[in-house]
Amino acid sequence: MNAVVGHGRYVEGSLDKMMRPTAEHRGCGTSVNTGQASCRSRAAHGELPAEIWEKVKKHPCYSEGAHHHYARMHVAVAPACNIQCNYCNRKYDCANESRPGVVSEKLTPEQAVKKVLAVATIIPQTTVLGIAGPGDPLANPEKTFKTFDLVAKAAPDIKLCLSTNGLALPDYVDTIAKSKIEHVTITINTIDPEIGAKIYPWIFFSHRRYVGIDAARILTDRQLQGLEMLSERGILCKVNSVMIPHINDHHLVEVNKAVKSRGAFLHNIMPLISAPEYGTVFGLNGQRGPTAQALKALQDACEGGVNMMRHCRQCRADAVGLVGADRGSEFNIDRVMKMDVKYDPEMRKAYQEKVEAERAAKVAASRAGLAEFAGEMSEITVLVAVATKGSGLINEHFGHAKEFQVYEISTSGAKFVGHRRVDVYCQGGYGEGERLSTIIRSVNDCHAVFVAKIGGCPKSNLISAGIEPVDRYAHEFIEKSAIAWFRSYLEKVKRGEIQHAQRGDADIRCGSLISAG
């Protein structure tokens, strides 16, 4: 609002002022469907070839470490699609991209470029532009590639990223390479046409509509062929899969292997979102999504194959900003077209250097925390939930959290394993009991919840649910604090003060899913 307009132009010395609005923002916005290389890739430049680390270190979706610090944005220039998925209801809007009832603003390529420049100036940690629909970008090739070309000219420091269902991919691989697109996400839900027939009622390919197994076979072949062609050209590929219980859940381990052998860099398994009110075939059929435990078990089963991405927020086709903190509403197109934007790559560079310094401090802190474990080993692993606004800090109040980030801690460190979306507990000053129990259900598999601050009522409710509320690490680094807490937990177990037990399952709340295709 005003703040936005006020920040529209960079003024000498305003860097610090700009840090603040950012800090209010949460970690990563999720990028699209994107996630990070998970576990493996976080902070771990040591483990990745240098040229790949260069490509992913500032991509919130491809690097879990980056998702605390950098933001991505999507522009909705591509409304048409060439297939139908049973988890999508395009009569209203793409279920994969946004929630029903929320009409995405369709942009022309020219409007999209203006919006990119405005967002990148006001939110200088925006490093990635993605086109992910709301339909399939490659079913809208003119709009998609025109937008990318215009952005590449106007803002060469922004990384370009594309999400597709893969049907048209083999035809556009060369155009993608020419357009300097470094990251491509393909949604591959199955490599078995029999399973595919249960997910895709039809495709439109070479001037015809195909249905059933024929349709699924063409789609699968084209997706895998496109993936191979991209890998050969050195373009980083992420594969998204929607986990659909009883349809493709066990099969996704096969998909993981198949995409690994074709050079995929990252695999993001997302839970099916199928609330009946979304009006999708699956929603109306009563097809359920997986529970948190089932999702994590599948992700764990795929470990060792392609890197798993776990920080995906299933973001919208018009998402803007850091994780969990969508600022899209500040940038509606009428407002953007009136802004006087002065794009300044130098200011962005200076800002991002500060972010890198902050990030290095965080990595050093978690290494130091880990060093304290030296020599100690334990079989015990626990999950903890963290309320954060980003920057890798425990800096959100329990009552204001829109999501909790979940870490798995063991004596080998704290590893990010996912996030849980919740409804904000505090509404106008007081909390709501009903909401509180839903929040507790969504972190029910965790042993502790780390917050900057928490009220008496939620505190006692958490305790009676067997989850420890921890506010003594307010504004400290997440990983270091989690390790310190875990040390004291292990000591208590050793002394016999508490008995270690696994906790139960948790609910996955419907959030917006993004990513075409």
Add this chain to the structure above:
Amino acid sequence: MPFKIIASQCTSCSACEPLCPNVAISESAGRFVIEPAKCTECIGHFDEPQCVAACPVDGTCVIDTSLPRYQAPS
């Protein structure tokens, strides 16, 4: 009998527009319409009318029976 688009069902996704071999489909103020004089039902171009095959909402691109059938030039 050219095809027409039932406005109340159309999601304005634009899938049909670039596929029409006769440039009969156009958008104005976010609505897609077929110009009857230009529609050839795709006869001579494709096995299926392209707007019907590509449209995600079944029953949205339909034949307008009030107009005569297209005659392929002989």
